[in-house]
Amino acid sequence: MTERIKVAVIGASGRMGSQAVRAVQDAVDLELVGTFDQGDDLGDLGGAQVAVELTVPSASAANIAHCVRQGVHAVVGTTGWEEEKLAALEKELVQQPEVGVLIAPNFAIGALLMMSFAEQAARFYESVEVVETHHPDKVDAPSGTAARTARIIAEARREAGLGDVPDATEHDPDGARGAVVDGVPVHALRLRGRVAHQEVVFGGVGEALTIRHDSFDRISFMPGVLTGVREVGKHPGLTVGLENFLGL
Numbered sequence: 001m002t003e004r005i006k007v008a009v010i011g012a013s014g015r016m017g018s019q020a021v022r023a024v025q026d027a028v029d030l031e032l033v034g035t036f037d038q039g040d041d042l043g044d045l046g047g048a049q050v051a052v053e054l055t056v057p058s059a060s061a062a063n064i065a066h067c068v069r070q071g072v073h074a075v076v077g078t079t080g081w082e083e084e085k086l087a088a089l090e091k092e093l094v095q096q097p098e099v100g101v102l103i104a105p106n107f108a109i110g111a112l113l114m115m116s117f118a119e120q121a122a123r124f125y126e127s128v129e130v131v132e133t134h135h136p137d138k139v140d141a142p143s144g145t146a147a148r149t150a151r152i153i154a155e156a157r158r159e160a161g162l163g164d165v166p167d168a169t170e171h172d173p174d175g176a177r178g179a180v181v182d183g184v185p186v187h188a189l190r191l192r193g194r195v196a197h198q199e200v201v202f203g204g205v206g207e208a209l210t211i212r213h214d215s216f217d218r219i220s221f222m223p224g225v226l227t228g229v230r231e232v233g234k235h236p237g238l239t240v241g242l243e244n245f246l247g248l
């Protein structure tokens with residue numbers, strides 16, 4: 001029998017972290033060797049080969065830098081990985097070229113497909129807006145998924161030579177038109193009872209296309225977390241987006 005992959009979970013008591021702990025414990029090819037929460041010394045990550053990191057945007061970069069220095073691969077679900085943080089991480093990885101880090105803004109297969117379909121549709125529509133809905137305990141807005149979707153759409157629009165999204169708004173003192181990420185309007189709803197949901201709404205002359213994904217339960221993220229754990233060691237360096245491990 002092949003050796004089980006030794007896994008640590010950072011942020012293990014959180015909504016996602018506690019699910020990840022159970023998913024790793026239930027996987028016959030994985031062995032949970034450490035759980036870490038706020039204030040814990042990460043040390044050698046309990047001897048883990050792979051760390052799953054599900055904490056908060058303000059803590060994630062330091063946690064991952066620690067993993068890389070320890071030679072531990074990392075699967076990161078935490079949001080807030082802006083360009084500067086990614087650049088700093090890439091520098092860390094140069095010192096440890098055998099280490100793999102996956103930054104995954106969304107682990108749910110349907111969310112990855114939603115982004116892929118939105119990329120395909122983007123060049124055909126003059127108008128597009130992203131509407132994400134999450135539980136009200138979420139600390140960041142817009143969601144990492146919405147920001148990534150907007151950037152993917154913006155890139156596809158640029159490649160197709162599309163101009164700005166049309167919008168005649170001149171007077172919006174209350175910010176009713178929402179945020180704008182890379183030229184794409186993004187709206188964030190926070191509602192008790194919801195988990196993670198997103199609509200990408202396209203508009204053309206006389207028609208509309210809506211691509212919608214719903215995570216009703218955090219269990220929807222777990223197959224993606226486990227794929228990340230199994231694959232990350234085979235992909236040294238930085239990978240952004242689980243789709244890169246799935247051939248999407």
Ligand SMILES: NC(=O)C1=CN([C@@H]2O[C@H](COP(=O)(O)OP(=O)(O)OC[C@H]3O[C@@H](n4cnc5c(N)ncnc54)[C@H](OP(=O)(O)O)[C@@H]3O)[C@@H](O)[C@H]2O)C=CC1
Nearest residue numbers: 011013014015016037038055059077078079104105106107
């Ligand atoms: N990629 C994906 O598919 C998904 C990503 N996410 C993202 O994952 C992250 C976590 O989400 P969620 O589980 O809902 O959040 P929670 O707030 O439920 O969990 C975060 C956990 O991290 C702990 N924590 C905070 N700081 C540290 C630290 N420095 N070291 C170790 N642990 C720490 C918190 O402890 P304490 O409460 O004591 O502060 C808490 O237990 C968010 O960024 C979210 O957007 C969420 C769902 C899916």
Ligand SMILES: O=C(O)C1=N[C@H](C(=O)O)C[C@H](O)C1
Nearest residue numbers: 079105106138143144145196
């Ligand atoms: O905080 C959450 O819950 C989620 N966070 C990620 C994000 O910000 O995109 C992924 C998913 O939407 C759930």
